[in-house]
Amino acid sequence: MQAWYHCENVYPFVPQEVLDRAPSVRASLPNKYCDPKISADLFEECLDEHLLCDELGVNVVSIEHHSGINSLYGASPMILGILARQTKKVRILSLGTLITIRPDPVRVAEEYATADVISRGRLEIGFVKSGDSEMVSGNANPVGYVDRFWEAIDLIQKTLTSHDGPFSWEGKHFTHRHVNIWPPVYQRPHPPMWAATGDPETSAELGRRGMVNALVLRGPEASKRAFDAYRDARREAGLPAPGSDRFAYAALCYVGDTDEEGLRVGSKLLWFLNTSLKQAPQMSKFLPGRLPPEIAAQNYRSAPRPGSLANVRPGQSLIGITAEQAIARGILCAGNPDTVYRQIMDIYEKVGGFGHLIFIGRSGFLDHREAEKGIRLLAKEVLPRLPAATTTPAAEPARAAE
Amino acid sequence: MANADAERLTVRGIELEIVRRGTGRPILALHGFDTIDPSASFLDLLGRHGEIVAPSSPGFGHSPRPKDFDTVYDLVHLYLEVLEMLPGDKVTLLGFSFGGWLAAEVAAACSHRLDKLVLVDPVGIKISDRETPDILDIFNRSPDEVRRRSWHDPDRFAPDFDAMSDEALVVYARNREALCLYAWHPYMYNSQLPRWLGRIKVPTLLVWGASDGIVTPDYGRAYSRFIPGSRFALIERAGHHPEIEQPEAFVERVSRFLEE
Numbered sequence: 001m002q003a004w005y006h007c008e009n010v011y012p013f014v015p016q017e018v019l020d021r022a023p024s025v026r027a028s029l030p031n032k033y034c035d036p037k038i039s040a041d042l043f044e045e046c047l048d049e050h051l052l053c054d055e056l057g058v059n060v061v062s063i064e065h066h067s068g069i070n071s072l073y074g075a076s077p078m079i080l081g082i083l084a085r086q087t088k089k090v091r092i093l094s095l096g097t098l099i100t101i102r103p104d105p106v107r108v109a110e111e112y113a114t115a116d117v118i119s120r121g122r123l124e125i126g127f128v129k130s131g132d133s134e135m136v137s138g139n140a141n142p143v144g145y146v147d148r149f150w151e152a153i154d155l156i157q158k159t160l161t162s163h164d165g166p167f168s169w170e171g172k173h174f175t176h177r178h179v180n181i182w183p184p185v186y187q188r189p190h191p192p193m194w195a196a197t198g199d200p201e202t203s204a205e206l207g208r209r210g211m212v213n214a215l216v217l218r219g220p221e222a223s224k225r226a227f228d229a230y231r232d233a234r235r236e237a238g239l240p241a242p243g244s245d246r247f248a249y250a251a252l253c254y255v256g257d258t259d260e261e262g263l264r265v266g267s268k269l270l271w272f273l274n275t276s277l278k279q280a281p282q283m284s285k286f287l288p289g290r291l292p293p294e295i296a297a298q299n300y301r302s303a304p305r306p307g308s309l310a311n312v313r314p315g316q317s318l319i320g321i322t323a324e325q326a327i328a329r330g331i332l333c334a335g336n337p338d339t340v341y342r343q344i345m346d347i348y349e350k351v352g353g354f355g356h357l358i359f360i361g362r363s364g365f366l367d368h369r370e371a372e373k374g375i376r377l378l379a380k381e382v383l384p385r386l387p388a389a390t391t392t393p394a395a396e397p398a399r400a401a402e
Numbered sequence: 403m404a405n406a407d408a409e410r411l412t413v414r415g416i417e418l419e420i421v422r423r424g425t426g427r428p429i430l431a432l433h434g435f436d437t438i439d440p441s442a443s444f445l446d447l448l449g450r451h452g453e454i455v456a457p458s459s460p461g462f463g464h465s466p467r468p469k470d471f472d473t474v475y476d477l478v479h480l481y482l483e484v485l486e487m488l489p490g491d492k493v494t495l496l497g498f499s500f501g502g503w504l505a506a507e508v509a510a511a512c513s514h515r516l517d518k519l520v521l522v523d524p525v526g527i528k529i530s531d532r533e534t535p536d537i538l539d540i541f542n543r544s545p546d547e548v549r550r551r552s553w554h555d556p557d558r559f560a561p562d563f564d565a566m567s568d569e570a571l572v573v574y575a576r577n578r579e580a581l582c583l584y585a586w587h588p589y590m591y592n593s594q595l596p597r598w599l600g601r602i603k604v605p606t607l608l609v610w611g612a613s614d615g616i617v618t619p620d621y622g623r624a625y626s627r628f629i630p631g632s633r634f635a636l637i638e639r640a641g642h643h644p645e646i647e648q649p650e651a652f653v654e655r656v657s658r659f660l661e662e
Binding site for chain 2: 023136139141142143144172280281282283286287288289293294296297298299300301302305
């Protein structure tokens with residue numbers, strides 16, 4: 001199994017009373033609450049954690065922000081550029097650049113190709129649909145963003161695989177009359193592609209495309225539903241059954257020397273759920289385009305009617321969760337190495353296997369020293385015991401020309 | 403989304419739900435952020451002065467939205483087509499808020515089919531400098547602020563979501579989604595429109611709720627200056643929807659203009 005260290009580089013140092021008063025900790029929280037000197041320290045620490053991962057054989061993930069306290073990574077390609085140069089061995093996953101709010105996917109493709117070249121073919125390209133406050137901070141129309149997502153992926157893929165001079169793209173959402181990036185991508189035909197989604201329809205499309213399906217903080221049941229949709233779609237399309245290398249599971253994860261330490265420190269990761277998800281209603285439940293009107297309508301009631309699907313937004317039900325609940329729901333793995341191994345394997349069995357474990361190992365007030373300890377213990381004591389990924393037979397874009 | 407009771411109008415294969423009321427001169431009414439409620443009292447009052455035809459734009463109300471029909475350009479051409487389909491030499495065009503923008507675009511393109519134009523708290527143009535938005539961002543501002551600034555008396559007139567039927571709520575959510583699709587960017591205006599408002603050759607009345615906090619009366623006065631010979635009328639004790647908050651005063655002012 002491949003392990004991927006995921007740290008959003010959060011900024012938890014805003015006074016609680018400010019956060020309590022703010023209608024949203026994303027998009028609209030004034031940046032006067034973010035000290036650039038502290039931010040510089042945080043970047044240094046988080047990038048150092050990625051270098052430690054490089055020593056230990058743990059792959060790394062770069063995300064792109066939510067314009068607020070839960071991430072300082074404003075642009076994934078920028079972080080990829082640093083990681084591509086500073087790490088030497090491990091693979092680097094962008095999960096991902098917010099392509100639904102970027103006006104020109106060709107620019108994104110060029111930035112990805114550059115990072116792939118600098119890293120000599122260690123880049124993996126993940127896509128996220130984005131949504132909510134990111135549509136607001138990104139000034140992007142939230143209605144129709146799923147169509148935009150797929151067209152951006154198509155254009156990026158075409159851009160990365162075209163080498164014979166300019167081509168023209170006149171799509172529904174994007175037009176670009178002269179596409180011919182330099183440098184071209186290092187891996188051929190292109191770096192492995194991923195997408196983070198828990199929506200079975202999107203998972204089915206990922207299956208048909210052979211992309212890696214990552215589920216972030218969705219728990220085993222939703223993950224299994226998505227992976228099943230992925231498998232079914234491939235079967236229906238006459239494609240080979242996927243190996244576990246097409247599936248990624250992401251959870252908050254902390255390994256301590258003892259269960260007590262693992263749980264105590266790991267509980268700090270819940271800040272991500274309890275503090276950093278707060279969004280103003282106009283940026284979340286009332287934002288058009290997120291849910292079909294037939295479902296979204298119930299959000300207008302002060303209490304949606306029983307059985308309503310309106311508030312099944314994945315993050316919503318996680319706010320206020322305790323460590324014990326989070327562990328029971330497969331959102332958090334925390335304890336000593338044996339415990340964490342068992343927790344991961346329990347999830348592994350429930351979802352039918354996965355080849356990639358994305359572990360969110362730093363968030364909130366969990367500090368640099370603690371994060372590094374957790375990474376070391378996971379890499380040395382847990383990772384070697386996890387089952388090897390099975391591979392997906394051909395008819396797939398070839399992996400790196402390594 | 404079919405509503406069996408509603409009358410429909412088919413325009414180039416696009417099916418529009420319509421509300422029809424009254425008799426007399428044809429009045430094409432283009433709705434604002436929300437579709438026109440068939441039980442709204444201004445319909446009966448205004449129906450004494452003409453035959454109102456009020457379509458729900460594609461994606462709004464119970465009107466389906468064809469694939470790739472998703473721009474103000476589409477809406478303007480749709481209503482140019484509707485104008486041609488309506489009987490009689492001339493049509494009175496009445497546009498509310500977002501529909502006021504559409505009506506202004508249609509009138510600038512096709513004055514010869516119109517006898518009069520009435521714009522009610524329309525959006526659609528940019529007046530102030532680049533750092534001063536003219537139109538309240540109803541998608542990005544808090545629901546409480548939007549409610550407060552939409553109505554003179556929000557407690558009496560703002561929609562009570564808990565009291566609405568499931569069907570009415572779905573229509574409300576459809577209206578929001580469609581509006582967002584058409585008007586997100588640039589937000590609720592066409593920067594080229596002021597240049598062409600001078601083409602409007604028919605008598606024009608702008609009616610404005612004095613308490614409108616979505617687009618202020620000053621915005622309305624500036625709008626009026628772009629339309630040659632247009633008049634501007636304020637309705638007291640009304641916000642963005644004077645036809646709902648002050649139906650009698652609204653219809654009195656509009657009908658006086660129509661009878662001139």
